[in-house]
Amino acid sequence: MSTINTPIEQTWSQRFTALKESFISPHSGDPKTNNLTRAAHALPDNLVDTIANIESKSSLARIINFVSEGIFFVNARGQITLINHIAARLLGEPKEALIGRELTSFLTDQYVNEYLHMFAKIAVDSSIQLNHGPKEVALQQRSGDLLPADLSLSSLPDVADTDEAVIIGVLHDLTAHQAEYGKLRRQARTDYLTGIANRHGFAESLEASWKEGSREGYPLSLLMIDVDEFKVFNDEHGHLIGDKCLQLIASTIELCLPARDCVAARFGGEEFAVLLPRCSAQVVQLIAIRIKRHIGELKFTDLGLPATVNVSVSIGIASQRDGVYKSSDELIAAADGALYIAKNSGRNTISVA
Numbered sequence: 001m002s003t004i005n006t007p008i009e010q011t012w013s014q015r016f017t018a019l020k021e022s023f024i025s026p027h028s029g030d031p032k033t034n035n036l037t038r039a040a041h042a043l044p045d046n047l048v049d050t051i052a053n054i055e056s057k058s059s060l061a062r063i064i065n066f067v068s069e070g071i072f073f074v075n076a077r078g079q080i081t082l083i084n085h086i087a088a089r090l091l092g093e094p095k096e097a098l099i100g101r102e103l104t105s106f107l108t109d110q111y112v113n114e115y116l117h118m119f120a121k122i123a124v125d126s127s128i129q130l131n132h133g134p135k136e137v138a139l140q141q142r143s144g145d146l147l148p149a150d151l152s153l154s155s156l157p158d159v160a161d162t163d164e165a166v167i168i169g170v171l172h173d174l175t176a177h178q179a180e181y182g183k184l185r186r187q188a189r190t191d192y193l194t195g196i197a198n199r200h201g202f203a204e205s206l207e208a209s210w211k212e213g214s215r216e217g218y219p220l221s222l223l224m225i226d227v228d229e230f231k232v233f234n235d236e237h238g239h240l241i242g243d244k245c246l247q248l249i250a251s252t253i254e255l256c257l258p259a260r261d262c263v264a265a266r267f268g269g270e271e272f273a274v275l276l277p278r279c280s281a282q283v284v285q286l287i288a289i290r291i292k293r294h295i296g297e298l299k300f301t302d303l304g305l306p307a308t309v310n311v312s313v314s315i316g317i318a319s320q321r322d323g324v325y326k327s328s329d330e331l332i333a334a335a336d337g338a339l340y341i342a343k344n345s346g347r348n349t350i351s352v353a
């Protein structure tokens with residue numbers, strides 16, 4: 001053996017000696033172990049560090065494979081030095097293929113610069129203590145799939161026998177979380193009874209259309225639709241049949257919409273709202289006439305009611321043109337005012353603001 005000089009080399013040497021001792025155990029009759037023993041004796045001195053490094057890495061690799069999150073190590077250049085099978089699965093390639101690869105090559109463009117900058121700083125100054133994230137990122141897999149994940153990176157300053165920074169990374173798959181979030185978001189925008197947008201969903205769509213319409217200068221119209229004498233309908237046929245009636249009215253309104261960017265919503269109780277972007281005032285009136293007619297023609301015989309039972313609606317229309325309304329709230333108020341006039345004109349009628 002050559003002379004051991006530095007504390008780091010002593011550490012490697014001690015580990016290697018312990019490794020050798022375990023190979024030379026007199027109790028071992030295992031031919032595989034004896035082969036290892038012979039191999040250990042035959043190793044040249046300059047491989048001591050390499051072997052110790054491999055040995056310590058392989059125990060670490062075993063440990064991180066027990067962890068149920070994606071775990072990996074990167075050096076100061078952001079290259080992967082060790083990775084568990086969960087992180088490898090999230091990056092979409094076998095573990096072996098990932099060693100030496102740059103973490104940033106798995107990030108989508110919007111995140112690359114931030115992480116490149118971070119690694120560049122650490123490469124210059126290894127005393128920097130990194131404690132970054134968890135941050136939501138999109139992982140770009142080789143298959144082209146994008147995977148949402150939380151990524152955390154933290155420096156491990158004193159645990160490794162090296163001057164170079166060692167950074168541990170944790171990846172947490174957000175796919176299920178995002179699917180659940182999307183479902184909750186849809187639920188929050190949807191009316192439970194009718195399945196069309198609720199008031200919250202309508203407000204979001206109206207705000208988006210208002211901004212876009214103001215920017216691009218296209219017309220934007222609103223219909224406020226209220227079922228006439230619905231209290232009487234409920235009183236005569238019961239609340240459950242009333243619910244079914246509201247469902248039929250909602251689907252009838254939806255069927256009358258001319259384009260995908262039109263939105264029908266239940267504004268509250270027996271009141272509905274319709275958002276009609278890019279439609280001329282003439283088209284909007286034709287749509288209102290069609291909605292009123294189709295609702296008036298609804299039959300409830302499937303619900304056990306006589307064919308003579310029907311419902312009617314009153315409709316108020318307001319359209320944004322030449323900047324006459326200063327906000328979407330003013331547009332709603334105008335459509336509401338027109339609806340009020342329609343009601344006061346005897347119901348089953350349409351009024352334009």
Ligand SMILES: Nc1nc2c(ncn2[C@@H]2O[C@H](COP(=O)(O)OP(=O)(O)OP(=O)(O)O)[C@@H](O)[C@H]2O)c(=O)[nH]1
Pocket residue numbers: 193226227228229230231232234238239240241242243246268269270343347
């Ligand atoms: N079945 C059912 N009824 C509802 C629901 N929401 C509101 N209503 C009923 O809708 C009725 C609304 O009554 P009013 O506000 O007096 O209006 P209206 O009877 O339709 O009379 P006008 O609007 O003046 O024509 C009430 O009886 C409410 O109970 C619902 O989700 N299901």
